[in-house]
Amino acid sequence: MADHNPDSDPTPRTLLRRVLDTADPRTPRRPRSARAGARRALLEMASSRRLSGQTRTIARGRSRGARSVGRSAHVQASGHLEEQTPRTLLKNILLTAPESSILMPESVVKPVPAPEVVQPSRRESSCGSLELQLPELEPPTTLAPGLLAPGRRKQRLRLSMFQQGVDQGLSLSQEPQGNADASSLTRSLNLTFATPLQPQSVQRPGLARRPPARRAVDVGAFLRDLRDTSLAPPNIVLEDTQPFSQPTVGSPDVYHSLPCMPHTGAEDAEQATGRKTQSSGPGLQNNSPGKPAQFLAGVAEEVDAFALSFLSTSSGVSGEDEIEPLHDGVEEAEKKMEKEGVSVSEMEATGAQGPSRVEEAKGHTDVTEAEGSQGTAEAEGPRASSGDEDACGREASPESASSTPESLQARRHHQFLEPAPMPGAAVLSSEPAEPLLVRHPLRPRTTGPRPRQDPHKAGLSHYVKLFSFYAKMPMERKALEMVEKCLDKYFQHLCDDLEVFAAHAGRKTVKPEDLELLMRRQGLVTDQVSLHVLVERHLPLEYRQLLIPCAYGGNSVFPAQ
């Protein structure tokens, strides 16, 4: 992006650009200072408000507060490109937002980065922002923003509002618009948190084409999500979605992704029910690349299911929005569904667009599934991808649901789609994935010698875990076994000592005094450190109450002495 506006022109864009240029790429994720916190609070508040559509006031308030804060701290811009850092978001904003669209007080720029960094639910915000972003882009890109507006309106109030704002901004051209513009701009600014949009230039917002880069999946997910909410006319959507879609796919992806999004939405509900079902679903076909990515994301749980979806998606993606390829892919995917690992690998192998998405999704799945799926492990935060996936899933479901299910095993595919695109898929997938993971390792375990070794080992393992916890360093397995042996020996010594002590006291029962004596001899209890101190230090509260006599009401002491 070139800094078109001279510094003298304090538009949000220029400010933003300045911030981006000056801010160091470090990612100060931690709360830097009160200012940052204040800023964050402001921004977060603003972001939350914007959703409600009250960006106007927020923007203004934000701008005022944030301006001072933001100016001072350029730190927001974080170098994490992988994540939606303020920097990237701002960049996207700059790229996508039309120069002349809105004249906002400079402050607007600053607040944007802050909340992004801190946003705990970045994913959601990014999703939301993406959604908003899309409408933003649309107006500038599309020649007929009006067309978009109606399409968008039905899905989100914010979008429509933004569109209005953008439209106004565009029309006014440099006219300091009223709050609407400012709010819309701020909204757009705020919203574009996670959008990895990189329009060619500010002056030509219409040409904004974002190279997918790393965000491909996220974008796709968001896009799908967006689509989900509103089934915008594909034509119009093309341009907008483009930035979000994979670079390879280009506009076609966008096109498809849009339908996918609504699909995923609808599918989510079904997803829960039939996650396992292999229903690459008509959605795959319809949604083409957009959906495949989404499906991929959502299907983390089921390898087969995923494979199928992935296959379909990948094939679809490569097919460049051709239903046929999708169809074929879907079918292939279905066949492959049986094979667990294959399907997963398929996903990776195929699809131009899909690969990036698939990989991301796969990374997610890998994380969740931990299966042989190609270690795409785009471990870019399985959570993050899951969030995106969810969005994608959501998008895909509604799309599939809305669009007439393809002739392809519609039911199966549909079901398959459902599980994949589910918005909660990520969550669900994570949950099922964990049990899956847990189950898998458990199953192969052999039931060793039941008799005495098992409970003995089980008890020892408890202490072995404590050992590794205390050590705070990675350990070898042999070392752990060694620890077990030591514990064994230790227990023997312990019993012997206790026996001796009890016998010395003429008792047949081991009492706490014996233990205290033992610990004193061991050097754990000294004159400075009493047993109670140790109890307080190392034992949880419940035990402490049991061991340390304490006086309670009614002239009673517990435990009684």
Add this chain to the structure above:
Amino acid sequence: MALSTIVSQRKQIKRKAPRGFLKRVFKRKKPQLRLEKSGDLLVRFHPFSGWEWGTGEVHLNCLLFVHRLAEESRTNACESKCRVINKEHVLAAAKVILKKSRG
């Protein structure tokens, strides 16, 4: 209570004393002995009273032993400039700590 929910499966450690295990071990080794129960509960006010009696201190002892062992092996590993605790580290540490714990 004492069982902390294993959320991350990594740094969450169960704090509960494996009473059954401890009692079993003790019984096995010294069947003639008994672990006291702190039976003089004249005042039962504690909701947890029936829960962990005689083995609380034994568990504490084990905890401290494991703790010392871990510290010692960690020291050994750091001295040998290894990032991972090896068997030798643990072995050397065990020798020292067991000797100290003989009482």
